[in-house]
Amino acid sequence: MKRNLLYGVVLASLLLGLASAGTKEPPMSPAARLGKLLFFDPILSEDSSVSCASCHKPEFAFADTAVVSTGVHGRKGTRNAPSAMNVSARESLFWDGRAATLEEQALGPIANPVEMNLPVAEAVKRLKRNPRYRSLFLSTFRRMPDARGLATALASFERTLETSNTPNDRWLNEEPGGLTEQQIRGRDLFREKARCFECHFSPDFTGDEFRSIGLFNGRQYADSGRFGITHDSSDLGKMRVPGLRNVAMTAPYMHDGSFKTLREVIDYYDDPMKVLPDGRNRDSLLREPLHLSEQEKQDLESFLHALTDDRFRKAQ
Secondary structure: OHHHHHHHHHHHHHHHHHHOOOOOOOOOOHHHHHHHHHHOOHHHOOOOOOOHHHHOEHHHOOEOOOOOOEOHHHOEOOOOOOOOOOOOOOOOEOOOOOEOOHHHHHHHHHHOOOOOOOOHHHHHHHHHHOHHHHHHHHHHHOOOOOHHHHHHHHHHHHOOOOOOOOHHHHHHOOOOOOOOHHHHHHHHHHHOOOOHHHOOOOOOOOOOOEEOOOOOOOOOOOOOEOHHHHOOHHHOOEEEOOOOOOHHHOOOEOOOOOEOOHHHHHHHHHOHHHHOOOOOOOOHHHOOOOOOOHHHHHHHHHHHHOOOOHHHHOOO
């Protein structure tokens, strides 16, 4: 357990140091600094084997490279772990939108039996027994560790994980180092012919809506998505539209991680019916092929790479 705790603290300092190299990291509040420690500490899992960062890896824009993440005792999740970056403005969290706030979302994986499998009350007891965390909670919140403080700390850290240093941002601000000619062509496709902008708008490239892209047929694609929360048949297969900042760093894609590359995603959207003709409740935007040429697909992918923050661009 001590080795795992040390590993978590060292990993936090090393990876976040690398991630922010050459960029200005916003000043952190005491609550965010506490949340940063907790995010990387396996103390919040049943057997002290995994932390939040085990599934939300800093070097991959706080997403996972696995189709589904591995929790305690080698248990596999059921959905791909999305990026924990650029979530401060989100109206709902998780693929199915079951959490309305970051504070609510932050506690979910701790108690989830497939992920960290530690009742929140037990997590609080552990923090109370830990002299360092007792002191940090007292200095930060003026009270002993509790569930509210734990949620506040983790959510405060996640709110610092914002990015705005991308070629696309510089192009919009008419600054040097913006889009290439190919990426400008891709941006035009994104906004018009490829119809991406219909769902991926706003500064974070999401409308915070729930849409079904047809990856549900009740058989090999059996995740009913938002329907599991609302029990409204019109929500069958709908998932929260993810933001696209740093999307080139967060493969594999979709709620089930079924697409390994951005090109596979583009090929799917070009003609969804060809890939999965029996997809149910498919959004009306995805019922006709786009007829993108090979060059247009390359241009569109190039633009998506231009949404990557500078701190990650060397890894692309």
